[in-house]
Amino acid sequence: MATQTQVKPDPQLQSRRGTFDVLQDWVTTVDHKKIGLMYIAYALIFLVVAGIEALLIRIQLAIPNNTFVSPQTFNRLFTMHGTTMVFFVGMPILFGFGNYLVPLMIGARDMAFPRLNAFSFWVSAFGGILLYCSYLSGFGLYGAGTAPDVGWFAYAPLTARVFSPGHSTDYWTLSILISGIGSIGTALNIVATALCMRCPGMKLGRMPLLVWLYLVTSGLVFVTISPLTAAQIMLCIDRYLGGHFFDTQAGGSAVLWMHFFWIFGHPEVYILVLPAFAFANEIIPVFSRKAIFGYPAMVSASVGIGFISLSVWAHHMFTVGMGPGPNAFFTFSTMVISVPTGIKIFNWLATLWGGNIHFTTSMKFAIAFLFQFLIAGLTGIMLSVSPFDWQLGNSYFVVAHFHYVLVGAILTMIFSAFYYWYPKMSGRMLSEKLGNWHFWLFVIGFHLTFDFMHIPGMLGMPRRIYTYEADRGWALLNQIVSSGAVFQAVATLIFVWNLVASYFKGEKAGPDPWDAWTLEWSTSSPPPSYNFATIPTVESRRPLWDRKHPEEPDELFE
Amino acid sequence: MFFSLQLIASRGLSPHADWLPASEWVRYAAQNLICLLALHFNQTGTSMFAPQATSSRSIFGLSMLVLSICAVIFLIVSSLLLYTLIRYRHRRGFTQREPAQIYGSTQVELSWTVIPILIVIVLFLATARVIFVTETAAKPSNALDVVVIGHQYWWEYRYPKLGVVTANELHIPVSDPTHPAPTYLTMSSADTDHSFWVPRLAGKMDVIPNKVNTMWIDPDKPGLYLGQCGQYCGTQHAKMLIRIYADSPTDFAAWIAQQRQTAAQNPAAANGRAVFESNACVNCHTVSGTSARGTFGPDLSHVASRATIASGAVPNTPQNLRAFIDDPAHFKPGALMPAMRLNARDLDAVTQYLTTLH
């Protein structure tokens, strides 16, 4: 599989091309790097859109009995916000980074199935566009033909034809079904690439941790997205062919949908968080100037998290009335998953210990990730205690918890990844000055919003309510929460500006601006379409460390 | 404050009070902090930290243990993290090329695997105890049975053994801790998923179609306990409020007696009653002693005895009642009751009739 031939760049390709040629190049490309960038750009657009939806939600909730938006509009806003963020921001951006980095990090020229890669991207993109077409449909009888308003988990029987006439639920179902096909395709590609395309010498035990984590993530995708696909097919059968899968009037079960959805839904959040761990595993060592502490433990913990995450789903259903046995079991399995997760946090801590920590913007975000993920994990432990969840489930405490993970851990680590790999992808450094503004505004806004959001939950505020009573004592807290959203919005705009401006005016990055150790830094920035002039051969986990420190290469100590 | 002191004194909620004295202090601190917060925000109305019944108290006790453990873990790990960041930050003039590369240590890995496992075991045992005690509690013979049916967007309450049907405001007897008289709620839904959540009395329990769930509540102080639907059920999920009145035994008996009577037949409201019975109202509502036998909407036999209408959304005043009947979207856009669009005279008459239904 490995080729050792030299490839000379074609001079004809370097002549100026018209807009149409550029467009055609991007639309028909099968190059993993271009596809990765398209995933990332697509996700950023939806990040801004879903962020606006969040802002509208927060404006409506800032004062009790507000009339900024109607209840129908509000219900659409939170459904679209959740659905967009999970499926059309989280998944694409993480697959985008995976697409870009995995072949480079294992010394390959492309993914295992480049055409499948392109197909997966366009199918996913179509799904997202389909969802947003729902906004263009007309208003009608009770949600007919408009954006979905059933919540991102679309519990049955609210989604049955009788309770959701019109097509709002269908937009939800079909757009996710279609983009799910794309997700499975990408995951298949990542697994096949990581297992079959590694450069010589790169045994599995020498793969960068990022590749390991993407391998586990992709494995999860196969057994996770499929249950959702199955459940959505069942929902379509109910809605269009008169089936009774979730038809409680015909003896069907609403709880069955919940089981199927959460068998998808819980591992899904691990699909979203494992890539964040992947980034942390690469970024924290480089800016601590130390190898990652406990590589084998990190691999085992990641694989362990993957497996255990398949057994915890019904902790979303503690209040459904499953009985004490299942409640106790799922409490236990959820608590158990904290053990490998804790191992990872401690290993990162140990990596920092004794190091020489450089606080670049990327590292600042990674540090924020560590603190915030710690808190998120702890509130998760609180929620795993099912009696506690009987109070806090479906309240703003849960909303605060999962936003702590999604924004405080995942999005924060995504920002870190941007600052770290943008030089490689574009050849320019992002502005550290703008990055500083981005970081501090974002962290302040994040904590204003999501720290305080825990309290209304503990004071009895349920989620998914378009307004609340003035006498509940939630008003001041909601105002603080809403104010934080403004900071985060401004910070995100600064970030987007940084991305665009640095592309034209940023300081030129060389191939290796961070003095890092994995293979992607051994090629130019941006890499040529063939990635490496010669396929490398590796001797250890940090091939570039070996080259830079020939007197103490990793392989002697690993 | 007194409350948390009482809890500490009773020590009845900590299964490990005897052999973990240090955690006791932490728990004490946590309890006080939480009570401070609750008092500061001046709302014990729906706070889970102001429990007033057995179930919510045992949850509160367990939550204190959990919060304390998590607080300790957070303090230790974040302090370590902060220390590491400060001590090992890059300083200008740092001449050594790269720090010592440490690849791992089996002992250290083992220690931070084993200790979390032990914490998990402790936490799980404490939790399992509360789960089983709450969910397998034996039902005393003097328990009151109430059937709760969730609708989009109101609550139906039936007292099968007492022959009472009402809506949106639940009356139950106070339960003296020495002679407990809990209320057992048997719950199901007529349409989509709902959830019955009154934080000061118990955790929430989902109300699901084609499934029967049970829970029990035993408030030990008379008063009004607030809550609301805890599972997104459609457009007006936000306004599906719950009001539970815990009455003294005499008050409860009086309320039951009143509710069991047939609806009032005030001759002054005969005109309004005629309007009610000749319009579509009868298709959805029941008023005992009349031809109205509908079950899609709330039972209105004693609607004037309720403090609120529209499931707690607005106070029960003649103006609000009139506006609601004219067009429910005025208060609850998306509610399933259509705008009746009666002419002004009929509207006034019907409103007057309903205000006589005590």
Next chain:
Amino acid sequence: MSTAVAIPRQPIEEWKLPSRGVVGMACLILAESAIFIIFVVAYLYYIGKSLTGPTPREVLELPIFSTICLLSSSITVHFAVHSLRTGHVSRCATWLAATILLGGIFIAATAKEWYELIYHYGLTLRTNLFGTTFYSLVGLHASHVIVGLIMLSLAFIFALAGKVTQAHAERLEVLSLYWHFVDAVWVVVFTVVYIVGR
């Protein structure tokens, strides 16, 4: 900056990695299995819960003949791959034809069974929970069989047109893995629907 080749300290053993096609198909099979498992779980969960209508015992007969055909087609496709690996393209085409024929018989038998159920017993997707879960599960499997038959037919046509060579043996093997998967799923569906469910 060019990539320097690291000087190996020990001689690199032969660097052998798994085949992309096999790994890719294994992933696809994993994902498809998960979908089938959910439909099987739904079927098992709803056994005996229908409020009305015909029950499985009343209307289902064991499809022995079609099952034998489908399971035999796994053997024939195995021989097709073996033939191609040893270079006998026309023999491979024959075995492919046998596979397609057996698979086609299976589909025809299923269609006949459904015709009976719909027009004779009045059991449709809408009738009751049994109808919904039965047609969904068996239909999902049948649709996978049809996709497999299409792919096998394409391979057969290419073989007849002389475009298939010994070098394509691995690709045919990947396709045969899919076909074996489809057969394995039928074993599960058969057990659940015709044995456990009745």
